[in-house]
Amino acid sequence: MKKIFTTTAVLALGALITFACKKSSSSTTTTTTSTTTSTNPTPTMAATYSAGIYSGTASVFTTSLTAVNQYGSQYGIQGSVVSNGQPLTIYLSAAIAGTGTVALGAQGSSNNYAQFIIDPTTTNTVTTTYATGYPTSSPGSGTLTVTDFNTTSRRISGSFSFTAGTASGGMATVTNGSFANVSY
Numbered sequence: 001m002k003k004i005f006t007t008t009a010v011l012a013l014g015a016l017i018t019f020a021c022k023k024s025s026s027s028t029t030t031t032t033t034s035t036t037t038s039t040n041p042t043p044t045m046a047a048t049y050s051a052g053i054y055s056g057t058a059s060v061f062t063t064s065l066t067a068v069n070q071y072g073s074q075y076g077i078q079g080s081v082v083s084n085g086q087p088l089t090i091y092l093s094a095a096i097a098g099t100g101t102v103a104l105g106a107q108g109s110s111n112n113y114a115q116f117i118i119d120p121t122t123t124n125t126v127t128t129t130y131a132t133g134y135p136t137s138s139p140g141s142g143t144l145t146v147t148d149f150n151t152t153s154r155r156i157s158g159s160f161s162f163t164a165g166t167a168s169g170g171m172a173t174v175t176n177g178s179f180a181n182v183s184y
Helices: 002-021
Strands: 044-051 054-060 063-071 074-083 086-095 100-104 113-118 128-131 142-150 155-165 171-183
Touching (some): 044 086, 063 171, 113 171
Antiparallel strands (some): 044 054, 044 171, 074 086, 100 142, 155 171
């Protein structure tokens, strides 16, 4: 009887050990989240210009570069550069509803116009504004071509060129103008 008891005890103990050592089959769920950060493209504006004693080739107008929805479909796009201590600004105003080309003319007769502005400095206290539509005897004009007008990302890109003048007859020429990824 001792042998049966020992065998039964060993079998019982083995089953107990087998049961106690059995690997748990509970399930685990791991959730991994990844965050993608989008980087907005860098806005740019560049142009070649000649206005009186000021001239530049492929100048970068990225100081204060912005586009503003002024009202309705009217947008103002502006960029500035400081060249040899002289602040210079290009300003474009146009009714923009999407991509396409807009003629730039006189400010009063059209809301589509361009300006090349020589801002005052500590030594030059006069602002000189060259605008399309001036001088009246031979008014300047130009074109603005919008190549991308993204209402989701609120960014605008395009190209421009124009001639502009002052009431006293001074002339400015802006060519090879471009702007890209300017937010509005």
